[in-house]
Amino acid sequence: MFVCEMITTRALVERNPRTLRMVRFAGSESPRSIQLYGVDPDTVGRAVKMIVEEDLADHIDLNFGCPVPKVTKRGGGSALPYKRNLLRRILRAAVANAGPLPVTMKMRKGIDEDHLTYLDAGRIAVEEGVAAIALHARTARQHYGGVADWDAIARLKEAVPEVPVLGNGDIWSADDALRMVAATGCDGVVVGRGCLGRPWLFKDLANAFDGSPERARPTLGEVAAVMARHAEGLTDCFDLERYAVTDFRKHVGWYLKGFTVGSELRRALGTAETLDGLRESLARLEHDQPWPPNTDTPRGKSGERSKVYLPDGWLDDQWDCDVSQDAESDISGG
Known part of the structure; x- marks a missing residue:
């Protein structure tokens, strides 16, 4: 699957030139997946309809996992599932306009340990016709710090047996992926930071799930x-x-x-x-230097946040559906 970086739905429907370049795929890249970020159900629906009508992708993934302040302070990303009815409206608009394309979603456990949303969000997703769910087993406040809570992946799998559940968090090697599947019962894995500087990790994953012990160890x-x-x-x-x-x-x-x-x-x-x-x-590098040992360790961002930046009053009512006019940025990427 070939996935573009996160695309803002408003930027897509307004045909932002940079965004249109970002959703461009090469002819050899198939299946094509577009990852959308949006907070307004109408705009999300229009973006999905555009993707279908203009044959921009074969799969649509909705991002409710992004923890960065520029997203959460607008009520998007990992902040959004707290608003249960708003989440439902967005998912309903996406699925209704997707036609034959599968719609999936990625999320986190919740905003923090006091505001966990993943089980409610999972049931809502199933009820609205989402084809699969990926869970990054951290809260937004954890950001990329601490240890991923693989038990949460197992609980989600038990709560939504109707659809595949993909686990995400702390997969630094193909063997980590095998251990996650064995420990949680999840149907597959999503890799984020683990592939940074190691694009061959995906071949390792394919080998691992095929039962092969072969792993890439490039010089x-x-x-x-x-x-x-x-x-x-x-x-x-x-x-x-x-x-x-x-x-x-x-x-x-x-x-x-x-x-x-x-x-x-x-x-x-x-x-x-x-x-x-x-x-x-x-x-000028020493080309015959062998692959170093003990490199299947964390890489990329790390550390927790002291707080999650949210819109004023965001936590007052989990059922509220109001969306501020400036909630949707017209700039893609995330």
């Missing part, structure tokens, strides 16, 4: 080749080499995690401005 030279391919792919995506290479810089540390690389060379890779410059630095 530093093989990793360097993937890094170059990644940066080149970004150039094709962004149509501007310098922007693509700059965007790639944040991936350098993830790709090189555990390998022995000097600070000067790391700095050169992390400040490259052109593909040629990046390739020259990659060529």
